[in-house]
Amino acid sequence: AQKVTQAQTEISVVEKEDVTLDCVYETRDTTYYLFWYKQPPSGELVFLIRRNSFDEQNEISGRYSWNFQKSTSSFNFTITASQVVDSAVYFCALRRGSTGTASKLTFGTGTRLQVTL
Amino acid sequence: DTAVSQTPKYLVTQMGNDKSIKCEQNLGHDTMYWYKQDSKKFLKIMFSYNNKELIINETVPNRFSPKSPDKAHLNLHINSLELGDSAVYFCASSQVSGLAGGPYYNEQFFGPGTRLTVL
Numbered sequence: 001a002q003k004v005t006q007a008q009t010e011i012s013v014v015e016k017e018d019v020t021l022d023c024v025y026e027t028r029d030t031t032y033y034l035f036w037y038k039q040p041p042s043g044e045l046v047f048l049i050r051r052n053s054f055d056e057q058n059e060i061s062g063r064y065s066w067n068f069q070k071s072t073s074s075f076n077f078t079i080t081a082s083q084v085v086d087s088a089v090y091f092c093a094l095r096r097g098s099t100g101t102a103s104k105l106t107f108g109t110g111t112r113l114q115v116t117l
Numbered sequence: 118d119t120a121v122s123q124t125p126k127y128l129v130t131q132m133g134n135d136k137s138i139k140c141e142q143n144l145g146h147d148t149m150y151w152y153k154q155d156s157k158k159f160l161k162i163m164f165s166y167n168n169k170e171l172i173i174n175e176t177v178p179n180r181f182s183p184k185s186p187d188k189a190h191l192n193l194h195i196n197s198l199e200l201g202d203s204a205v206y207f208c209a210s211s212q213v214s215g216l217a218g219g220p221y222y223n224e225q226f227f228g229p230g231t232r233l234t235v236l
Binding site: 035037039043044045047050089091103104105106107109110 | 148150152157158159160161162165167172173175205207209211223224225226227229230232
């Protein structure tokens with residue numbers, strides 16, 4: 001069975017602080033895909049990144065960076081110099097690496113990030 | 118230019134009524150999904166269609182019936198609405214694209230959500 005754990009329910013930081021959102025996953029598949037989505041207060045779900053299990057390179061996109069470590073089954077997300085606009089609920093998700101019924105996303109419970117001035 | 122759209126955005130109705138939510142995507146994707154987000158923000162898959170064929174049907178009451186008239190549309194009909202059906206329902210779509218070495222599964226793009234409130 002697939003499982004995603006986001007142990008941090010809520011994080012509060014002051015603007016310009018760096019913050020890391022943790023994601024730990026469980027799967028028996030050798031091929032799988034990991035995702036991060038952002039849900040701002042307006043409610044939509046915004047895709048941030050996809051990572052394939054066979055590509056352990058970390059990725060940086062502006063102030064966002066992701067650290068994928070298969071050895072610890074973790075896919076952590078760091079925001080550098082956080083801003084108020086980063087305030088949102090962030091979801092980590094897992095997808096199996098096959099078709100059909102495996103195409104669904106299994107989501108973590110989300111981490112609410114509050115960035116204040 | 119909206120990629121995945123849903124109507125209506127808000128739906129308030131009485132217990133026992135029947136209602137539908139519509140979803141359309143203009144991304145040319147071959148797979149569409151319905152997810153339910155409860156009051157604690159937990160997101161769970163309900164259904165998925167691939168090229169109009171039902172491929173995922175999670176443990177959902179049979180009062181919920183999805184219909185996919187074509188690849189670009191996936192509607193959700195709910196009969197005899199109950200208080201516990203109150204939630205935000207998200208439609209999503211994705212495309213499996215082939216690359217050298219095998220399939221490559223792309224991310225799912227979500228609609229804006231439909232907030233259903235059952236009174």
